[in-house]
Amino acid sequence: MLQKPIALALLAAFSCAAPAAEDAELAAIRSQLAELKKNYEQRIAALEDKLAQSRAQAEKPAAVAAATEAPRLGTPAGGFNPEISLTLQGQYKSMKNIDERGIAGFWPAGGHDHESEGIKGISKRGFSVDHTELMLAANVDPYWRGQAILAALDGEVEVEEAWFQSLGLDHGIGLKGGRFLSGIGYQNEQHPHAWDFASAPLMYQALFGEHGSYAQDGVQFKWLAPTPIWLEFGAEAGRGANFPGTDRNQNRAGAGALFVHLGDDVGSSHSWRAGLSYLHTRAREREAEVHDANDVHGDASFTGRSRTWLADFVWKWAPDGNPKYRNFKFQTEYFHRTERGDIGCVGEEAGAACDGTRDSYRSRQSGWYAQAVYQFTPHWRAGLRHEQLDSGSLRIGANVLAQLGDENQMFARYRPKRSALMLDYSWSEFSRVRLQYERDRSMPGVTDNQFTVQYIMSLGAHGAHKF
Known part of the structure; x- marks a missing residue:
């Protein structure tokens, strides 16, 4: 008769321990999910800040260009930056x-x-120098391009192309x-x-x-x-x-x-x-x-x-x-x-x-x-x-x-x-x-x-x- 109360006690203890273990595991999972969610929220916020900064930087040169476009068009010589080459x-x-x-x-x-x-x-026999060619080229504007090639030889310069x-x-x-x-x-x-x-x-x-x-x-x-x-x-x-x-x-x-x-x-x-x-x-x-x-x-x-x-x-x-x-x-x-x-x-x-x-x-x-x-x-x-x-x-x-x-x-x-x-x-x-x-x-x-x-x-x- 003594064994029956002991068995009932052990059964009650195990039944209480199982829910306790399940509650601890679920709590751990919830904690991990919360941590992941926090990390993702931080990363998303950082990316949003970076995107906003990039937009601001892109808009700033555009505004500066818009402000200076009229003077540039009025003085095209100031923007002359030709391609230059010399052929020996x-x-x-x-x-x-x-x-x-x-x-x-x-x-x-x-x-x-x-x-x-x-x-x-x-x-011509022996050693000699051929034409030394100087080439300058650039876009005049979005509609036209120009190029000139000057050839120099023995003190003379001729316009080969212009x-x-x-x-x-x-x-x-x-x-x-x-x-x-x-x-x-x-x-x-x-x-x-x-x-x-x-x-x-x-x-x-x-x-x-x-x-x-x-x-x-x-x-x-x-x-x-x-x-x-x-x-x-x-x-x-x-x-x-x-x-x-x-x-x-x-x-x-x-x-x-x-x-x-x-x-x-x-x-x-x-x-x-x-x-x-x-x-x-x-x-x-x-x-x-x-x-x-x-x-x-x-x-x-x-x-x-x-x-x-x-x-x-x-x-x-x-x-x-x-x-x-x-x-x-x-x-x-x-x-x-x-x-x-x-x-x-x-x-x-x-x-x-x-x-x-x-x-x-x-x-x-x-x-x-x-x-x-x-x-x-x-x-x-x-x-x-x-x-x-x-x-x-x-x-x-x-x-x-x-x-x-x-x-x-x-x-x-x-x-x-x-x-x-x-x-x-x-x-x-x-x-x-x-x-x-x-x-x-x-x-x-x-x-x-x-x-x-x-x-x-x-x-x-x-x-x-x-x-």
Whole structure:
């Protein structure tokens, strides 16, 4: 009978202990929840304070800008902060010493030059400094941008480019005015420091002279069509003072150009661009040195029209579109030029055959080049270029032809050729040194093996080069 009361007592004790334990556990959970809630409330309050501070700081500059906007617009010169860059170029060149060096079968783009060292710009041997280019560019306002490039060499400074360009025109329309490199062809818009070889292609030297490009003083209009592929149309009107034209000091335009460019991507690693261009200009008394039929120095002059067609094609490859480590570029251009007008020649000494008589002149010429450049490491590139011109057909009236004789290489029937190998190293996008070998056969009976070591150093801000 004693065991029964003991069992009842133990049962009562356990029944009281169980609720007590449950109450303690629940109290602990409630305490933890309260602590978590307190911590979260503190963190939320801190974030709200931080957000309020950020809003206050953002509103303060906006208010200051609004207060000072009127004075700034009233004094734009005070905000002038242009992009400035300086390009240093120079070279050492080993080649034959050839009197009156030129491109046989083509009118010398250097013009009137009696120096025995040959045409200026393509006859320099040994060490020399190329143009030092100073570039300044900036946005004029939200609607216009301006750029000027000054080239200094041997105490002379020339304005290579000085133009303004629209930024805010709609419907894919672009407008440029001033002095600019024409949009014809592919390489024409590139400055020498952006070339893949140390020299311009023979084609560009024959067409436009020692600078290897055609510049316009005038206006340029472009329209980017709203098409799935990149499609651009352009037109230019200019003074036409540069070769193959001459400065004629007139009110109307002396040269006009039309061009169309199109391109697209092929997958993620390939891209291409093709173009067709037309340049029309006029020349008045465009001069060149000649030896007449009596071997007396004289000056020939051409007056008439010059029309040039250019076709270009470029293909680029880079793994997954990233050209930093490896890339390949193929580039080719073709030209066809016709000139029609009249020609005459005047002798400079007694006994000259040239007497100023003028007669008809017609010429039809063509040429091309193709080059490939492969970057096989982030710093090293190698390139190969081959080019050939065709002096084509030439018709000169019998009266002047008899006076000119047949000893002038500019009237010779010839196909100039040149091949080049290039290797360059770039420490960065701003510094490059290049070694180039050229086998030049641009003159009859002459094979000139030329070696060039070139450096290109760019200082300061410099925009990306064109495609």
